[in-house]
Amino acid sequence: MAIHLYDSLERKLKELQPAQPDGVFRFYNCGPTVYAPAHIGNFRTFVINDVLRRLLELEFGKDKVKHVRNLTDVDDRTIGQTQVEKRPLGEITEKWTDLFHADCAALNCLRPHHEPAATGYIKEQVNMIEVLMQKGHAYRAADGSVYFKVSSFADYGRLSRVKERELLVTDATADSDHKNSVSDFALWKAYKPEEDGDVKWPGPRGAAEGRPGWHIECSAMSKALLGDTIDLHTGGEDLEFPHHENEIAQSECCNGVPFSRHWYHSKHLLVDGTTMSKSRGNYYTLGDLTAKGYSAMAVRYALLMGHPRKQLNFTLNSLHAATEALEELALRRQALIQDLKADPSVPPSSRFNGALDALRNDLNVPAALGAIFSQFNQMKPSLGYSREQASADIAALDRVLLVLGVDLPAVLQHLADESAPTEAPTEITALADKRWAAKQAKDFAGADALRKELTAAGWAMLDGKNGYRLERLKG
RNA sequence: GGCGCGGUAGCCAAGUGGUAAGGCCGAGCUCUGCAAAAGCUCUAUUCGGCGGUUCGAUUCCGCCCCGCGCCUCCA
Incomplete structure (x- = not known):
């Protein structure tokens, strides 16, 4: 085509x-x-x-x-x-x-x-x-x-x-x-x-x-x-x-x-349904958005969510949707490779040809993204999805993402930076330690009470097998 | 006034003369004490309104309503 x-x-x-x-x-x-x-x-x-x-x-x-x-x-x-x-x-x-x-x-x-x-x-x-x-x-x-x-x-x-x-x-x-x-x-x-x-x-x-x-x-x-x-x-x-x-x-x-x-x-980008202007307060530079914690890759994705020949309505909401969609893609691609020991350096399969054809057809990016997800959702390490198939399919995915300029490793990097252990104040770590001890002692009521305190203080405590992580709550 | 575009689920957004992709949000379930993560599942009888053409229209035509962009140095 x-x-x-x-x-x-x-x-x-x-x-x-x-x-x-x-x-x-x-x-x-x-x-x-x-x-x-x-x-x-x-x-x-x-x-x-x-x-x-x-x-x-x-x-x-x-x-x-x-x-x-x-x-x-x-x-x-x-x-x-x-x-x-x-x-x-x-x-x-x-x-x-x-x-x-x-x-x-x-x-x-x-x-x-x-x-x-x-x-x-x-x-x-x-x-x-x-x-x-x-x-x-x-x-x-x-x-x-x-x-x-x-x-x-x-x-x-x-x-x-x-x-x-x-x-x-x-x-x-x-x-x-x-x-x-x-x-x-x-x-x-x-x-x-x-x-x-x-x-x-x-x-x-x-x-x-x-x-x-x-x-x-x-x-x-x-x-x-x-x-x-x-x-x-x-x-x-x-x-x-x-x-x-x-x-x-x-x-x-x-x-x-x-x-x-x-x-x-x-066509132009609209923000919140109307043309961007400083007086309306809907004027964004890339720096404005990354300062809010969004990744540049998510911005790229959000800018690609609509057909290029149709005005696209950009909102912080759609940027959030872009962020989540990208992370889903990046995380699941990574999991597939790990679980199936797939090797994406093989020749690509035809799995994402539909997405490529959507692009060849007047640069229909949203149709391509739709095709990517509907195909990707079928790439499950369940029944009979072999390492060979996974390898070729992921190679095909990588090829279409390369055309879109969507850099999944960059997404993972941003994710890693974001969830990097932020320095929690000592009173927070003290609370967390207390809760961990209560949990180990099977004092669940006490542990739950302490979790509430942490939440109120703006921190999420993520339990692991041998320890916990603290993450600042968003918003 | 002129030129052009669009109105599809809570939000973003494809699409086709034969009966609605996908993402986000949300909900339920499974699994873990809880939470998170992960997995599974569900989420428009309907495509701005009214007519018309058609066996059949969201998709074609007409009218109406609403919104948006551009019109000499804004991508």
């Missing part, structure tokens, strides 16, 4: 295949703007793209996928942050890039093969703008900025059906600076000393010094790293318009060939 993915441009499921004769699948995923910590909504998109990349690698081979994801390190927001923090742009973007990478690693996202930063490709962007100006698709405005002339590209609006829209004229659009038309968008922004600090580069021929507009970076970096026509371009639903619409216009007018053969947009 081949991989089929919904194409936002043609609005139908299409098979994914590399176009180039080298058989390498080229895909570009719009990355973060590094001016603040990324939130879990951002990560839903990146995790989905990570699963897609892993699936492509399974399908075409590990060395047959080229994944590029950019870092937007110069734009209104990053520059705005230099004013807030009173630090140079580079320091700020480096700081947030580092955190982004740490979060990605914790979420078990593979590093893209290339992660170009916009400031590293100024020359390529300037070149592209110059070509667009030469071809009459762009013009210099009075202040030295350069704008793309939307009316020069007949196909404009095909992706987002923008022509069918009534553009809402906001202050931002009405304040068209020096644009000839509200639809035109900036390719190059002339330097404004009062806003831009020392952020500026020499501009395209005939333009003022300044900085690139947002959209051009993806066009230029995609061209530089993947070529004029790529196999797939992805991003969050919000990027469909104007960002991707503008990218198509720039790239196709510059290169004269189709920009991307396939477009894919994942």
Whole structure:
């Protein structure tokens, strides 16, 4: 079964295949703007793209996928942050890039093969703008900025059906600076000393010094790293318009060939049934969640619980469900291996092919998870489940979990860290010792009374054969 | 106003023209003095409402109600 993915441009499921004769699948995923910590909504998109990349690698081979994801390190927001923090742009973007990478690693996202930063490709962007100006698709405005002339590209609006829209004229659009038309968008922004600090580069021929507009970076970096026509371009639903619409216009007018053969947009994450916002108090970063004791792997799993093309409602409740589901999987896989002496390094069975096919079918992750559990629930060391079967089945499980990027050892590690004996205060250990003694003396009434005291004090006493463990009660 | 999406058990969430995956929560049982752990089992006659098409619709069509997202620099 081949991989089929919904194409936002043609609005139908299409098979994914590399176009180039080298058989390498080229895909570009719009990355973060590094001016603040990324939130879990951002990560839903990146995790989905990570699963897609892993699936492509399974399908075409590990060395047959080229994944590029950019870092937007110069734009209104990053520059705005230099004013807030009173630090140079580079320091700020480096700081947030580092955190982004740490979060990605914790979420078990593979590093893209290339992660170009916009400031590293100024020359390529300037070149592209110059070509667009030469071809009459762009013009210099009075202040030295350069704008793309939307009316020069007949196909404009095909992706987002923008022509069918009534553009809402906001202050931002009405304040068209020096644009000839509200639809035109900036390719190059002339330097404004009062806003831009020392952020500026020499501009395209005939333009003022300044900085690139947002959209051009993806066009230029995609061209530089993947070529004029790529196999797939992805991003969050919000990027469909104007960002991707503008990218198509720039790239196709510059290169004269189709920009991307396939477009894919994942839907946004909702939190508590509505869009995330700081004022609503439903805005989470990965750090916010891990600080509450949840594992990053559980967050990844929770972000994968819904279909990528449907808004997913994330709640602390669903994160708890994710945590429990993952632990169940990890613990039972481990128990199977131990009980049956299974060896997962054998060739995989076909047991989880249904889950894999669900992924190949438009990245239906929730269906895949359902298939995983219903199959996994049948892997019981009861009647006739042999070591050989278990080995091959677990190998198959591991393969599909690898595609999902679900790292079970990390789950077990988190579990171990969590239940590591926490230092109990001496009065608690004294109570526990007393209870243990009472129990040994078969004074069960006394033991129960002491357990109650411990519970009231917030501690659970877990009896073993030869001793006990104390665990802090949650909540 | 425009574009688009969705309403499936307490929560999250797949799905199909032929009669509802899965996870969480909850319940019962077994097993251990108790507790925990583990094991077993159960948990939507029903898919927002009303019509229509059909032998048959949650799945197709129409209308209505409700919710959500996006609409020039937010993944």
